[in-house]
Amino acid sequence: TGSWRVDYTFDHMIDHVLASSHVITVDSALLKEQQQAVLVSPVLDHQYWSCVRLVYQITGGGSLQLFLRPDGDNFDYRMWTANQASDSWLIASVDLANSTTPYQVLLEGRPERGSGNSVAIFEIHIVTGYCIECNFEEHHLCGYSNSWNPNVNWYVGGSVARVPESHLPLISLSPAPGHYMYVDSVYAKHFQEVAKLSSPMTTVPLAGCLSFYYNRDQERGNIFSLFTRDQLGHYEDMWRPEVFATAGWTLVSVDIKAPHPLEVVFEVAFNSARGGYVAIDDISFSPEFCHTDTEPNFDPSIANCDFEDGLCLYHQEKTDSKEWSRVSVKPNAYRIGDHTTGVGCFLLVNTHSSSTPGYVGRLHGPLLPGNHKYCLRFYYLLHGFRKVDNALALYIYDENNVAQEKVWSLTHTSRDVWTEVEITYMKPMLSKVVFVSICKNFWECGLAAIDDITVSLGDCQMTAGFLPGQCDFESGVCGYIQDKKGDKADWLRVRGHTPTSYTGPRGDHTTGVGYFMYIEASLMRPGHKARLLTSDLRGSSSPQCLILFYHMHGSGSGLLSMLLRRSDREQDALLWRRRGEQSVSWMRVMVDYQCDVRHQIIFEAIRGPSLRSDIAIDDISFKRGPCEDPGDFAPYSGFSEYFNEIEK
Numbered sequence: 001t002g003s004w005r006v007d008y009t010f011d012h013m014i015d016h017v018l019a020s021s022h023v024i025t026v027d028s029a030l031l032k033e034q035q036q037a038v039l040v041s042p043v044l045d046h047q048y049w050s051c052v053r054l055v056y057q058i059t060g061g062g063s064l065q066l067f068l069r070p071d072g073d074n075f076d077y078r079m080w081t082a083n084q085a086s087d088s089w090l091i092a093s094v095d096l097a098n099s100t101t102p103y104q105v106l107l108e109g110r111p112e113r114g115s116g117n118s119v120a121i122f123e124i125h126i127v128t129g130y131c132i133e134c135n136f137e138e139h140h141l142c143g144y145s146n147s148w149n150p151n152v153n154w155y156v157g158g159s160v161a162r163v164p165e166s167h168l169p170l171i172s173l174s175p176a177p178g179h180y181m182y183v184d185s186v187y188a189k190h191f192q193e194v195a196k197l198s199s200p201m202t203t204v205p206l207a208g209c210l211s212f213y214y215n216r217d218q219e220r221g222n223i224f225s226l227f228t229r230d231q232l233g234h235y236e237d238m239w240r241p242e243v244f245a246t247a248g249w250t251l252v253s254v255d256i257k258a259p260h261p262l263e264v265v266f267e268v269a270f271n272s273a274r275g276g277y278v279a280i281d282d283i284s285f286s287p288e289f290c291h292t293d294t295e296p297n298f299d300p301s302i303a304n305c306d307f308e309d310g311l312c313l314y315h316q317e318k319t320d321s322k323e324w325s326r327v328s329v330k331p332n333a334y335r336i337g338d339h340t341t342g343v344g345c346f347l348l349v350n351t352h353s354s355s356t357p358g359y360v361g362r363l364h365g366p367l368l369p370g371n372h373k374y375c376l377r378f379y380y381l382l383h384g385f386r387k388v389d390n391a392l393a394l395y396i397y398d399e400n401n402v403a404q405e406k407v408w409s410l411t412h413t414s415r416d417v418w419t420e421v422e423i424t425y426m427k428p429m430l431s432k433v434v435f436v437s438i439c440k441n442f443w444e445c446g447l448a449a450i451d452d453i454t455v456s457l458g459d460c461q462m463t464a465g466f467l468p469g470q471c472d473f474e475s476g477v478c479g480y481i482q483d484k485k486g487d488k489a490d491w492l493r494v495r496g497h498t499p500t501s502y503t504g505p506r507g508d509h510t511t512g513v514g515y516f517m518y519i520e521a522s523l524m525r526p527g528h529k530a531r532l533l534t535s536d537l538r539g540s541s542s543p544q545c546l547i548l549f550y551h552m553h554g555s556g557s558g559l560l561s562m563l564l565r566r567s568d569r570e571q572d573a574l575l576w577r578r579r580g581e582q583s584v585s586w587m588r589v590m591v592d593y594q595c596d597v598r599h600q601i602i603f604e605a606i607r608g609p610s611l612r613s614d615i616a617i618d619d620i621s622f623k624r625g626p627c628e629d630p631g632d633f634a635p636y637s638g639f640s641e642y643f644n645e646i647e648k
Contacts, residue, residue, distance in 0.1 A: 025120040028062070028111035037119075041105040043071065044126070047098055049287075051131040052105060053140060054092040054124055058085045060117035066094050067106040072541045074622060075468030076106055079203050089122055093131035093143040093200035130285040132199050132210070132264060136179045143200035144181070151189050152270060154197040157182040157279060178281075183268050185222065185275030192269050197280075199264040201231065207257045207297050209290035210264065212283040213249040216241060218276025226254060227265040232461055235265070249281070253290035257297055259457035300374060303365050303433070303455040307338075307345045313366035314453075323361030323437070324349050331583035333553065339379045339418040339451040339509075342549075342587035346381075346451035349392075349437040358445070363435040367399055368455070373426040375460040376433060378453040379418045379512070380410075384446025388412070390438035392448045394423065399430040418451065418586075419512030422460040469622035472510040473517055478620075483531035483602070489524045491517045491532045491605070491617075503554030504614035509586040517603075518616035521556070524607040532603045532617075533565070539597045543625030546575070546591045546601065549618045552582040556610030560617075563602040566595060572602060580608075586618065590627040 026037035044050075056064055063083040067076035080094045096105075105126070109119035123140075134142035136156060146154040158179040183195040216224060226239040239254045256262075268278045289296075305312035307326055316324055328345045329337040338346040349361045368374065380392055393409035407423050433455075439445035471478035473493055482490045495515045498504030500522055508516040519530045550560055559579050563572040576591045605615040 023120050023122055025118055026109040026111060028060075028113055028117040029115060031111065031113075036108050036110045039107040039109075039121070040069075041126075043102050043104055045102045046096070046126070046128070047100060048128050049098045049130055050096040050126055050128055051133075052092075052094040052096060052124070052126050053131075053143065054094070054107075055089050055122040055140065056082070056092060057089050057120045057122070058082065058111075058118075059120070060085060060114070061112035062117050062119050063110045064119050064121075065108045065110075066092075067108065068096065069104040069106055070099070071102040071104075073101075074537045074540045074544060077468055091140045091143045091200075095131050095203045096126075097204055130202075130206075132202060132206070132283065132285050134199075134283045136181055136281060141181075145198050145200075147196040147198065149193065149195055151187045152183055152185065152193045152195040152268075154181050154183045154195055154266075156180075180279050180281035181266075182277055182279035184277040185218070185270040185273055188270040188273045188275060191271060194267060194269045197266040198229070199283075201263050202258075202261045204261065205259050206262065206285070207289075208255070208285055208287040209253050210256050210283070210285050211251065211253045211290070213251055213281045214241070214246070215249050215279040216244070216246050216276070217278075218245065218274065221271055221275035222278060223269040224278050225267045225269075226252075227267060228256065228258065228262045229265055230258075230260055230262050230459075230462070232459060234459075245276075255289045255291055255294040257294075259297075260459070260462045295369075298369055298372065298457070300368055300372070300455040300457055303368060303376075303453065305453045306340045307347055307451060308340060311347075315364055317362040317364060321361070323359050324363050329585070331585065331587070333581065333584055335383075335584070336381060336416055336418070337583065337585040339381075339586075340588070342583060342585040346449050348447055348449045350445070350447045358439045358441060359437075360439075361435075361437045363450075364397070364401075365433040365435075365453075367430045367432045370427050370429045370431060373424065373458055375456045375458055375462075376423045376425065376453070377420060377455075377460070379420055379451045381418050381449040381451075382410075382415045382446065383449075384415075390436075390440070391445075392450070393436045393438075394421075395434045395436060396425060396427060396431050397434050398427075399432075403434075404431065417507040417512045418509070419507070420510070424460045471620045473508075473515040473618060474510060477517070479535040481533045481535065483533055486529075487531045487604075488528040489519060489530040489607075491530050491603075492520055493517055498614050498616075500554075500611055500614060503557070503612040505551040505553070505586065505616050509549045509551075509618040516551075516616050516618040518551075518614055519605045519607065521554075521607050521611050521613040526558075526607055526609050529604055529606045534601045537595075537599050537601070537622075539595055539599060540624075541596050543592055543594045545623045545625040545627035546593060547619075547621045547623065547627075548589050548591075548603075549586045549620075550578065550582075550589065551586050551614075551616040551618075552578060552580070553584045554581055554608070554610075554612035554614055556608040556613040557581040557615065558608030558613050559604075559606040560615050561602075561604045561606075562591060563604060564593060564595060565600045565602055567598040575601075592626050594625070 058064060063081060065078055066080040067078050069076045080092060111117040111119050134144055156179050181197055224241055227235045228238055229235050266280055302313060305314055325348050326345050327348045329335050331343060338344040382391060388410040391410050393406060395406050396404045398404055404427060407425055408421060435450060437448050477493060493515055497506045498518060504518060508514040552560060557580050561577040562575040564575050565572045575593055576589060603617055607613050
């Protein structure tokens with residue numbers, strides 16, 4: 001229905017892509033000033049799950065990335081990346097989830113500068129089905145790979161006398177022409193010689209039924225197992241056969257529930273050279289579970305809470321307890337507000353609400369099922385503690401309110417900054433998280449606060465990966481551009497507190513200890529501006545929601561604006577503006593806009609009349625609009641008149 005083309009919007013790369021009847025290559029020697037070449041598929045309207053099979057090679061240094069470009073979307077979504085050089089062709093498999101939105105596939109090659117660096121593509125196939133599926137009839141074996149062992153390995157079969165010919169899917173067990181994978185013990189020389197056949201790593205989470213046929217010979221001569229392996233190298237035992245030998249091909253169905261990408265590993269261990277053989281064929285996957293008693297995927301987000309609309313499913317240990325209070329802080333120059341928006345609600349534990357000289361405050365979360373690995377994230381803030389030993393700790397309790405484990409406690413005295421905590425835990429029984437704060441002496445205790453609790457399945461180290469349209473500045477500036485033409489200063493990427501007293505944030509918004517962008521007033525004169533521009537956005541027919549966290553603390557704060565620069569107009573359009581000191585907190589703004597042509601968003605800061613006019617930004621994100629809660633819609637404002645006020 002169309003052919004692949006070179007994308008001319010990327011610096012006119014057509015002269016730098018060498019195509020033959022078999023290979024398309026981008027070579028560093030021909031790139032000149034450009035950095036990448038982009039190959040774009042025709043528009044695809046695949047409403048079923050699809051798999052992109054890619055045969056490629058990176059020579060010298062460089063990278064190859066695959067992006068998904070949904071129709072009418074501002075951004076390209078990175079699905080896969082490779083940067084390892086090889087002296088042979090490699091196979092990649094990338095899952096594309098079913099979608100009702102037409103899309104294009106982009107391949108971006110980036111050879112490093114210098115001679116001898118290139119990126120080449122030999123084959124591109126887009127087939128219906130899951131990448132984990134395979135009948136082993138294609139030469140690339142669907143990206144399945146054998147872990148090399150000097151003595152026992154998986155091989156392609158189809159003509160070995162004692163192994164039946166590949167069966168025809170879903171028909172009888174009688175011999176039929178075709179190929180399969182097998183491993184034989186004949187060359188095994190040591191006890192427990194192991195052969196592993198691994199699927200390609202999925203690029204998306206999977207939940208459903210994995211089916212395959214197997215044929216196995218020799219009683220007690222081998223151990224046949226099916227595992228899954230995640231990106232961290234953790235294995236999970238999924239299945240082992242109940243019989244030692246089969247008369248023919250046997251169908252197996254195994255339920256898989258994986259909240260993260262994984263590989264399927266077929267492993268055979270032989271006891272001796274007389275350990276027989278194992279063969280497999282026709283691996284398939286269905287999004288429906290094979291067994292009716294398999295529990296559906298559990299959604300742990302019931303334990304999420306930002307405390308904007310109450311305590312969610314959290315509760316204090318005693319119904320009449322007042323140790324934990326839900327509070328909000330109006331914008332002011334002294335006390336930090338909540339983490340979610342800067343003006344919302346959070347939970348605070350302190351001695352002022354109790355008549356006793358000390359307290360033990362326990363906040364219980366909802367019960368979550370056992371045998372799941374959970375990633376718990378939350379933010380905490382301290383103020384006024386002389387000792388932090390018992391200021392805040394996190395326990396895992398069972399359903400009988402018995403503490404099973406203390407999984408976290410404060411170890412340092414970072415104060416007045418919302419700081420992120422990540423905890424991975426797993427328990428065999430129903431369990432819940434309990435936040436505990438203990439104060440033994442009124443004079444040693446201050447204020448401890450928590451906010452923005454989230455719980456997800458999987459290990460916290462399994463990050464969400466690259467999300468287009470989101471930038472927290474932790475790994476760089478996300479392709480944003482300093483405006484060198486019309487301004488007198490640059491935005492600076494820093495972490496920690498800014499050098500000038502009584503202005504700027506004490507830490508970033510993302511984690512409390514990460515990076516943010518800001519203007520340093522001491523390096524500018526009053527009225528000087530700094531502009532930071534996004535890279536080119538493609539434009540979208542649907543409304544967009546732009547979310548930004550900003551920090552404007554200091555008696556001399558100037559002006560912060562967001563502007564829209566369209567490719568079809570000369571004048572930049574004002575989307576949002578703030579003037580003067582706003583708060584000591586990070587404040588959230590959500591702005592609706594719509595633009596169906598190429599454009600950029602400009603973040604413009606203008607220095608105020610004094611040195612106390614640092615302005616900072618962090619955690620920028622674009623989402624399909626309209627914004628759920630625009631909230632901050634005034635075109636500009638002055639400094640809030642509220643100081644040090646807490647509302648319960």
